[in-house]
Amino acid sequence: MVKNKLDFxxxxxxxxVSSLAVGGEFSAVIDIETNSETERSDLRSTMSVVATGYGSASASYAAAMQKISNSxxxxxRIIRNGTGEAIPSLTIDSLVNYSLAFPTKINAVTGAPMSLSYADYQTIDPSIETYRDQEIVVxxxxxxxxxxxxxxxxxxxYSKHRTTGSFYPPLGDDELQRYRGELSVAxxxxxxxFxxxxxxxxxxxxxASFPAVTINAPRPAQQTSLDPKSGAYQPVGTAGKGENKTVIVIGSWSAWDNGENLWWPPERxxxxxxxEGEEGPPVTKPYTGPVKFTGPARVSVHIGDSTYGDNRGRGLAAIVY
Structure with a gap:
């Protein structure tokens, strides 16, 4: 029985460590040089025969192996883990035969360590405190x-490249310094x-004892101008597989001219x-603010009631970051 659980x-x-798995690995990497396209074509044909009959006793396989060995x-180069016996002679025939016999050479004595398995101390003594919940916290x-x-x-x-590219959201020097200070303290x-x-x-x-920091760091962004006269969906950006991105629409917009020239932000x-993802139907939603999406996907923007010419020159654009 463990008397001092914390000290233990x-x-x-x-x-x-409850178990150790041993095994072996054998690889032979053969670089073959050719001097002409004719030789390369001939080698491809020969290698096709070798791949099809690998390890067999067919006459065509034996002839192909002999040709590669001599021509x-x-x-x-040899890569091997497991067994301490001598490396076979560096001929293609001997390497093929050795690779086919290699699994029989590996046992508990000759094998190399490959992986470890772990077990909870409570499998030995149920009274031992193993702090499993705390492991999740860590x-x-x-x-x-x-x-x-x-x-x-x-x-x-961002601080080194902000003058050479498009980033969103932009940060001033004071904000950048403040965020760095917050992260250093955190x-x-x-x-x-910990x-x-x-x-x-x-x-x-x-x-709960771990500091929480919420910072929307600038990321490289793609900005696309929007044509207010187009009634079609206008492509504005993409996200690769597993990428999390956000799309926003900037500028101002008016659906009518009431004499007061009231311009609205796009989200209003x-x-x-x-x-649009690779699978399933497209997802369409009203724009009420930043929209997050995960790739692989492409995103498009549709401008409502685009027959009004007074929306031109108002800086309408989409930003994907």
């Missing part, structure tokens, strides 16, 4: 650490929270956003 955790962790300049903290450093990287990139506090969690997981391991009127 600090010294031994919350899991132990081309070669460089052979994983969450690690993810948030990554988010902090990613934000710092985004801010550094990173220090995050380390303190150390406290490791030191006393029973009482001090909670995500008749704009639509259409998101």
């Amino acid at each position: 955790y600090r010294k031994c962790g919350n899991r132990y 081309y300049q070669k460089n052979i 994983s969450g903290m690690a993810n948030q650490f990554g988010d902090f450093f990613e934000l710092l990287g985004d801010l550094d990139y 990173t220090i506090n995050a380390k303190l929270a 150390n406290a969690c490791v030191e006393d997981p029973g009482r001090k391991c909670t995500l 009127c008749c704009f639509e956003i259409r998101i």
Whole structure:
């Protein structure tokens, strides 16, 4: 029985190695040099025969192997894990035969370590405290650490490239300095929270102790001018697989001329956003503010009641970032 559960955790962790998987790996990389297109074509045909009959006893396979062995300049490299026996001779025939027999050479003695399996200490002694909930908290903290450093990287990139490209949302020097200061303080506090969690997981391991920072760091943006006279959906940007992006519409817009020249922001009127993925029907929604979407997808904007010429020259554009 463990008398001091916290001391045991600090010294031994919350899991132990329960098993070790051993195995082997053998690869032979053969570089073959050719001097003409005729030789390359001939080699492709020969390799096709080898690939089809690999390891067989067919006459065509044997002839193809013999041709490769005798007809081309070669460089052979070996990669092997497992077994301590001598490397076979560097001929193609011997390497093929060795690779076919290699699995039989691997056992508990000759195999190399490939992977570890872990088990909870409670499988040995149910009274041991393994702090499983705290392990989840630590994983969450690690993810948030990554988010902090990613934000710092985004801010550094923006500060060095903001004059050479389009970014959104734009930041002034004061905002940039303030965000950097917030992240620096948050990173220090995050380390303190993490150390406290490791030191006393029973009482001090909670995500509530981890600092929360909300910063919308500028990202490279694609800006597309919108034609107010077009009644079609106008493509404005794309997102690659797994990318999370946002589309906004800027400028001002009026659906009628009432003599007072009242211009509205796009989110107050008749704009639509259409998101088309690789699968399923397009998703169309009224534009009421920033719209988030995940790739692979492309996004288009439709301007409502586009027959009015007074919307030209009002800076209508879509930004995808």
